[in-house]
Amino acid sequence: MYRIALHAALAVMLTLAVGGCGSKNKEEYEKPALYWYQKMMKSAAAGNLEKADDYFTSLESEHIGSPLIPQAMIILMQAHMDNEEYLLANFYLDEYMKRYGSFKNRQFAEFIQIKAAFYGLKSPQRDQKLVSDTLKKARGYIAKYTKGEYTPMVETIEVRLEMTQYLMNESIASLYERRNKPKAAQIYRARNERSWLKKEDIVPPAKGWLGWLFD
Template sequence: MQRFVRTALAALVAAAMMGGCGSKSEQEYEKPALYWYQKMMKSVASGNLEKADNIFTSLESEHISSPLIPQAMMILAQAHMDNEEYLLAQFYMDEYMKRYGSFKNRMLAEFMKIKAAFYGLRSPQRDQKLIDDTLVRARNYIVRYPKSEFTPMVHTIETRLAMTRYLLNENIAGLYDRRDKPHAAEIYRRRNETGWVKMEDIAPPSRGWFGWLFE
């Protein structure tokens, strides 16, 4: 399913990039890489990310080996993240890691993917798999890059998600208790017993999950 979503997203991004190119009189060709890069940056600065995506396509098509491409991809990933378009941000990060996956580059790109996934959460109840997957990514990152400048932030994300998972398990256990299914409730409580998070460490959300998760 995840592979299908990534494929569909890639197709949508490609269609969007190829789509709004304007009339023939507005189209431009065979420009230097710096020209496309600067034009893309102007669109990012003005908040027109759809146009920036289209311009990036021109940069990439005409100058596939340009050293400006990886930097442009990172800028677009961050811009889409700032605009709360987390799936598009992850799309650019995935492409970046495929092409420029050196140790140093992956350290930054993987952090940005974790950050995008974290801020992409909308409902802990509906996004339980995303929570679990992001927890795994965060823990792997901490092991793989213990001295990274981003590791303290990944620790914070991991802590928030671990607390969220603990509360979700407690809520599910309580639901099974109310339905007179003690054995099912016990399964979820045991999951919490094996982790390092304890109930006394958590202040349960009083104003809804969404705000609490990012406080």
């Protein structure tokens, strides 16, 4: 009799547990697009970007054709940029451009990519390739969108990167000279000689690269 009662109690507990899980799962799935969007917005506003990313995944998975998706991508891109998570910001931008890359949208998206890369420069001396690649993108952007809405801002970024590259070349050349390697030093001096910038026009950073780049 005791065993029957014990089995009955366990069966009831198992039923409640399964029922509870079922209710929880039902609560987390098959929601309207606006539900996921609002959850994503609330999490992003609270600074919980990991949760915001999860809610976006639910929005995208359950409502792949929702008009809220492109707007959600831009919001998450900006949120990750503000949080200095530039790789994630670029991920959302890449996806945005692949899906919604009209001419006008591409202007904005490409501008944000350049801006994200620019602000991702923590130490230009260690990120020489990123400096070079971002500078090429900035030049390409200016050539493609000559009178674009965001072109003046990209031009500012380009000038800052040109100056950064000039100072890096100068620094590397000086290092080679101190190590008695004049030929190597001349390679970097020659690069600066081809630049439209002049050494006397550039004031080296006094408070570190980041402050100098972004002020």
